[in-house]
Amino acid sequence: MGYLNKKLKIPTPTFFIFAIILIAYFAPRETTVSYNESEGKPWRYGLVTAPMDFPIYKPEAQLEQERDSILKEYIPYYSLDKFRSERAITLFTNDAQAAEIPEGYIQYVQRKMHEIYQAGLIAATDYDKIEESNLQQLYLINGDNVASIRNINSFYTSKLAYEKLINDLPENLQLYVIQSLNLNNYLYDNIILDSELSKKAKDELLMKVPFAEGNVLAGQKIIDRGEIVTPKTVHILNSLQKITEQKEGSTTRKNWMVVGDIILITALIMAFMTYLIFFRPREYYDRRNVVFMLMMVTALCVLTGLFVKLGFNVYIIPYAMATVMVRTFIDSRTAMLTHLITAIICSLMVPFPQEFLLLQIPVGFMCIFSLKDLSERSQLIKSSFFILLTYTSLYIGVTLALKGDIKQIDPLMFLYFAINFMFVMFAYLLVYMCEKVFGFISGVSMIELSNINKPLLQQLSEVAPGTFQHSMQVSNLAAAVATRIGANAPLVRTGALYHDIGKMINPAYFTENQIPGMNPHIGLSYKESARIIINHVPEGIKIARKYNLPQQIIDFIATHHGTGKVKYFYNSYKNEHADEAVSEADFSYPGPNPFTKETAILMMADTVEAASRSLKEYTEESISQLVNRLIDTQMHDGLLRNAPITFRDIEIAKNIFKEKLMTIYHSRIAYPELSKEAEKNIEEAEEKASM
Incomplete structure (x- = not known):
């Protein structure tokens, strides 16, 4: 999917056009309605009267039998x-x-x-x-x-x-x-x-075998809503349909119906594209996300078309699965719109669109409400049960509303809903597959990765304990900011835990891992020291790929310093070589700069937490000045320019950092020492108690 974004440069509308073509190709081409399926059941539609005089054609089986006889x-x-x-x-x-x-x-x-x-x-x-x-x-x-x-x-x-x-x-x-x-x-x-x-x-x-067995006069009532469909009614309806096709032209009518389907499918897919352009531009311009969402829609529409052609019941298809997937990797609103677009397109293919939509639309809402965030396997099982309950209750309600007879409830439908329920539960496997194919990361994966008992984090805590503690503090700071400004808190928390794993290569060269009196930078040139410090970023990326960490986590490692400089060694070198032109590349991180709200939060939290350890005193004023100076410098250097974060978000982040650092470094209460008289009284009391 990264290849789609960086190499092919396929225009995003191309994917939508391809989806339209694929759905239209697999849409059922049969234009006739099988009234035989309604035989013995109440008529679901309105009053039907004869628009003209027409003969009642004999059923094909009856005609064949009479022809064989003669x-x-x-x-x-x-x-x-x-x-x-x-x-x-x-x-x-x-x-x-x-x-x-x-x-x-x-x-x-x-x-x-x-x-x-x-x-x-x-x-x-x-x-x-x-x-x-x-x-x-x-x-x-x-x-x-x-x-x-x-x-x-x-x-x-x-x-x-x-x-x-x-x-x-x-x-x-x-x-x-x-x-x-x-x-x-x-x-x-x-x-x-x-x-x-x-x-x-x-x-x-x-010719001696008559093809009709009676006539219907213009204006004559054929059937009304709620009346039981008899075999004779089926013959009359089929005859009316045959006469209509002969009069209008079967092929012409079929072609116009195909054109109508294409227009409707195009309108719905274009509506989905318009929504992404105006309300989810980040997803629209990420070809990976576009392909993923269109694949969900197209797969369900194609399956529906095939099921209708083959005569299978469409309620076996787990339409809620696409909603689960888009909700897990994108967001709730996009997931709901995806479900609505899919349901409406599929309703064009099914025999009874009214019933289909009455069942599918509420199921989509139930899926969204019951699955706010997929962070545990049990959530998907609970959501599947709610979806099954919704299907069952809605089917009973729709049947009673349209047919008015509880005997018309088909028990076989509950079996179809149960099969659907089983498929939805398997969405967990599909989540795992999409993570591998598209490079996504789900809430479940983030919880697993943030477990400090993971081998990589255990190794970090043993090899570089100071870095591990620093990462834990940065994780808490970044997650607090993300929660307040509407960013992905679990993602930034997980990314923060791994952002400095490259320091495991040379842990002693980083301040938080040094013991008093030990500084391996002594004796090294400023450029060499800067090279060692900078190298923890590419080394971290190598380690992350070795342990198969998701790309989103690797992005935190690559961007947490952006293209900023190792200021200590850069400034020291400039001070000693004032007359020399300094190569900034020797003291700059490779980047890139943060390009998401989450990576921007981590950069700010990482800088603030690390610098706060160097304060001589922890007062509200000193912490406030430190936070403002560091983040303003990052903004001035253009490190946050590519991130979709607002000035208001940055101000909120500053305030949260100040509050959290004040809490972490608040002044401890000095406990008073016992006076000699108090100590003497305690000793006497202890002696008496032991007697």
């Missing part, structure tokens, strides 16, 4: 091809004479072939087909175009003809000679199907 009377037409028989006999005679076959054999075969062709030789497939028919007859057209009925048993097939040639062989002729003549090569079908006449005869029979 086709039992069907007799095909065949014609006699005399030229085939003459050509076959001539060919045989020429071949036999060329092979010097005795004349007696030739005359025998010629006589029998005349007899066979006179009776008629038909293809074996046609013979079997007619023999299996009800009448076992065909019409044979002679040379005068007169058709006469013939029984199929009066004809020969090539097999029957060959058997006749062999079985009728006189005793004076040798069988092996007849067999050597390959008589099958001269047995041509001379009874040929007349396709045109046969089709005409079949069509005339089918």
